[in-house]
Amino acid sequence: MTSPTSTAVRAVLADDERLMREQLRSRLAEVWPELEIVAEAKHGAEAVELVARHRPELVFLDIRMPGMTGIEAAREIARTAGTGDAGRPACEIVFITAYDQYAVEAFEQGVVDYVLKPAERERLALTVQRLKQRLGARDVAVADTPARPGDLQALLEKLSSQLQRGGGHGGAAPARLRWIQANVGTQIQMIPVDEVLFFISDEKYTRVQTATVEALIRKPIKELLDELDPDQFWQIHRSTLVNAKAIAGVTRDLAGRQRVSVKGHAQKLEVSRSYTHLFKGM
Known part of the structure; x- marks a missing residue:
């Protein structure tokens, strides 16, 4: 894959809510004008297909989508896209979520990033900064903290189990709409x-x-x-x-x-x- 430092970074955006896709696209244009949204998906299966077709550097996935969820789509994308030179996923995964618990756990694992709904300018700017650092790590032979494919799949498996249980940790209460x-x-x-x-x-x-x-x-x-x-x-x-x-x-x-x-x-x-x-x- 061509280095994102030499060409525009390309992304696929997946969310079943059209208004949310439009809002995120607009916010991204403000904080990352060089980013090119090459395609938009309305559900997880379409996201997997579009990532395979366009081979973008980034994919933004809403966690809760009908049919194939964002987490299931991420597992398939990670499986088929492979890894880059520094051991990181060939397509960086960014979850879109209204539920902090998914975002916090994923970010703490250091293998995916996240955008919290609604996509506020200041918070999104921080996410973009982290994503640029992740993409920049592809230019070095060995990243300081490379993300191993097994780490990503293990995290996605755990998040998928939480989603099927309604978002709880064991007997904990599910995340609530904010x-x-x-x-x-x-x-x-x-x-x-x-x-x-x-x-x-x-x-x-x-x-x-x-x-x-x-x-x-x-x-x-x-x-x-x-x-x-x-x-x-x-x-x-x-x-x-x-x-x-x-x-x-x-x-x-x-x-x-x-x-x-x-x-x-x-x-x-x-x-x-x-x-x-x-x-x-x-």
């Missing part, structure tokens, strides 16, 4: 989960409400329930989740139905009979 990516007008906005007052779903969309922003996403309540901290977000209706920290009080209307008042917002949220037990004594 950001919501949503369209607000014509812009893509990353909303911190802690700022969300409530979620309300209809058949197609889920409304995300903060004290200052209202946005729509295509993620159903059932999926959010699996990703959010149940101690923080309470389901009070089949279509409604409320941030427990944002509950101002609970009242009853003339028909005896409970209504939740939310701090910083005028709307009152209906509590269905299945969830009235949450507010006994209130």
Whole structure:
């Protein structure tokens, strides 16, 4: 493979969310204008195919993708791409993840790098600096800390097992969603989960409400329930989740139905009979 110092570094970007691909592409253009994104993939199998076709120096892989996950794709890419002159993977792997535990473990192992969602400029600049150092190590005969293929496969095997268990370490709690990516007008906005007052779903969309922003996403309540901290977000209706920290009080209307008042917002949220037990004594 041609040295990245003599030609532009090429990359394949894989994420099943189009908006996230666009956001990362835009951020990379800001902090690494020389980087050439040669192809984009919507799932892991497509990423493996595109890496084999284009032979890039880098591949950015979202960890959680439908079908073949990013970790499974990384295992296949590492197996087929081989290693470079310094004993490092011929294609450097960068995980895109909203879950710190995967990123921290992978980085501490020193065999792959990561980008945390959302791709903030300052944090991404540090990742780019590390990647340039990794790519530069290909120019020396023996790297100071070469990454052995066995190390990479062992790490990916371990991360894959964690992902299948829901992201936990043994009996530990799974990682929780920290950001919501949503369209607000014509812009893509990353909303911190802690700022969300409530979620309300209809058949197609889920409304995300903060004290200052209202946005729509295509993620159903059932999926959010699996990703959010149940101690923080309470389901009070089949279509409604409320941030427990944002509950101002609970009242009853003339028909005896409970209504939740939310701090910083005028709307009152209906509590269905299945969830009235949450507010006994209130």
